[in-house]
Amino acid sequence: MNSQFKKGVLELIVLLSVNKRDMYGYELVSEVTKVVDVNEGTIYPLLKRLTNENYFETYLVESTEGPSRKYYKLTVLGKSRLEELKKGWIEFSSSVSEFIKECEKGE
Amino acid sequence: MNSQFKKGVLELIVLLSVNKRDMYGYELVSEVTKVVDVNEGTIYPLLKRLTNENYFETYLVESTEGPSRKYYKLTVLGKSRLEELKKGWIEFSSSVSEFIKECEKGE
DNA sequence: ATTTAGTACTTGACAATGCAAGGTAGTAAG
DNA sequence: CTTACTACCTTGCATTGTCAAGTACTAAAT
Numbered sequence: 001m002n003s004q005f006k007k008g009v010l011e012l013i014v015l016l017s018v019n020k021r022d023m024y025g026y027e028l029v030s031e032v033t034k035v036v037d038v039n040e041g042t043i044y045p046l047l048k049r050l051t052n053e054n055y056f057e058t059y060l061v062e063s064t065e066g067p068s069r070k071y072y073k074l075t076v077l078g079k080s081r082l083e084e085l086k087k088g089w090i091e092f093s094s095s096v097s098e099f100i101k102e103c104e105k106g107e
Numbered sequence: 108m109n110s111q112f113k114k115g116v117l118e119l120i121v122l123l124s125v126n127k128r129d130m131y132g133y134e135l136v137s138e139v140t141k142v143v144d145v146n147e148g149t150i151y152p153l154l155k156r157l158t159n160e161n162y163f164e165t166y167l168v169e170s171t172e173g174p175s176r177k178y179y180k181l182t183v184l185g186k187s188r189l190e191e192l193k194k195g196w197i198e199f200s201s202s203v204s205e206f207i208k209e210c211e212k213g214e
Numbered sequence: 215a216t217t218t219a220g221t222a223c224t225t226g227a228c229a230a231t232g233c234a235a236g237g238t239a240g241t242a243a244g
Numbered sequence: 245c246t247t248a249c250t251a252c253c254t255t256g257c258a259t260t261g262t263c264a265a266g267t268a269c270t271a272a273a274t
Contacts, residue, residue, distance in 0.1 A: 002192065004118075004231070005199045007260060008111025013203070016210045026222050035206045036199070042261050044223065049260095066221035067269045086207060092112045092143070093200045096120070099142045100193060103123045111260070114231055133251050149232050151253055173250035174240045 006036050012089055014046060015074065015082040018056070024069035047072060055081050113143050119196055121153060122181065122189040125163070131176035154179060162188050 010032070017023060017031050025044055032038050050056050055078030060068045074082070117139070124130060124138050132147070132154055139145045157163050162185030167175045181189070 002115050002195045002199070003261075004115025005196065007114035007231080009203055010261080011111075013206065016207065020210055024222080035202055039262070040223080041225090041263060045225090045261085048224090063221075063270085065270065067223075069222070089112065089203065089207070093204065095142055096116055096196065097200065099120065099123065100196070103127055110232070114260080117232080131251080132253090146233065147252080148234065148236095148254085153231085155253090170240085170250080172241065174238095174252070176251070 006038075009089065010036065010038065010042065010046060011050070012082070012085045014043070014050070015055070015078065015085065018072050018074050019079070019082055022071045022073045024061075024071050026069070028072075050078070053081075054078070113145075116196065117143065117145060117149065117153060118157070119189075119192045121150070121157070122162070122185065122192065125179050125181050126186070126189055129178045129180045131168075131178050133176070135179075157185070160188075161185070 013032050013035050014028060017028060023031065025040075025047055028047070029038060029040055029043050032043065047056065051058060051072070054075055056072045057075055058070050058072055060070055062068050120139050120142050121135060124135060130138060132151055135154070136145060136147055136150050139150065154163065158165060158179070161182055163179045164182055165177050165179055167177055169175050
């Protein structure tokens with residue numbers, strides 16, 4: 001897969017996931033990977049950035065399977081960011097798909 | 108528009124455009140901008156890279172409206188690159204759209 | 215008890231892409 | 245002869261994702 005396609009979309013995928021239910025980082029890696037391959041070194045810095053930008057709040061929950069889990073929860077600001085990104089993605093991807101179709105028509 | 112969505116897709120848009128007909132750099136800027144905003148500082152280095160990777164051949168044509176135009180033409184290798192990218196894009200964008208739909212379902 | 219495996223998070227050096235800004239140079243019109 | 249438009253190219257920068265390594269905690273196997 002072209003790893004460049006990912007840029008920017010990862011943020012959307014992460015916001016969508018956390019919007020479904022609060023999640024912790026390690027869980028997000030496997031959740032997000034269902035859609036686009038991603039590794040820890042990508043997810044954790046992204047979560048940090050989104051938390052700094054006040055899209056997430058975090059809280060710790062102890063686990064019996066290892067160290068405490070840091071859960072991420074969407075803030076109100078995060079929800080509006082999600083809507084904005086989602087709208088942007090839909091517009092963008094359909095205009096690209098439209099262009100592809102037009103080019104195929106002319107062949 | 109989220110400029111990050113562009114990453115990687117620009118190459119696809121450029122290949123699609125040149126596949127329709129040979130084009131020169133300056134022309135490509137306005138052609139590609141119909142789909143995604145782009146400027147010269149992005150296009151020229153990209154054209155150079157794609158030429159170095161043997162996806163393009165170039166030839167000069169004199170113009171009565173300014174300096175000579177450097178036209179870009181898709182090579183056989185370029186056409187296969189185009190098909191590859193196009194396939195990749197379609198798969199990628201539909202899996203993202205699918206994920207968005209699933210998330211909306213659960214609301 | 216100690217090793218192993220799995221969970222969970224962090225950090226720093228790195229690569230790829232796009233942008234803004236600037237430079238060169240030809241043609242045409244005022 | 246200056247302005248404007250066409251056309252091309254380069255450089256330095258910011259953003260984002262990747263890779264590799266490291267820390268630390270828990271549970272189960274040896």
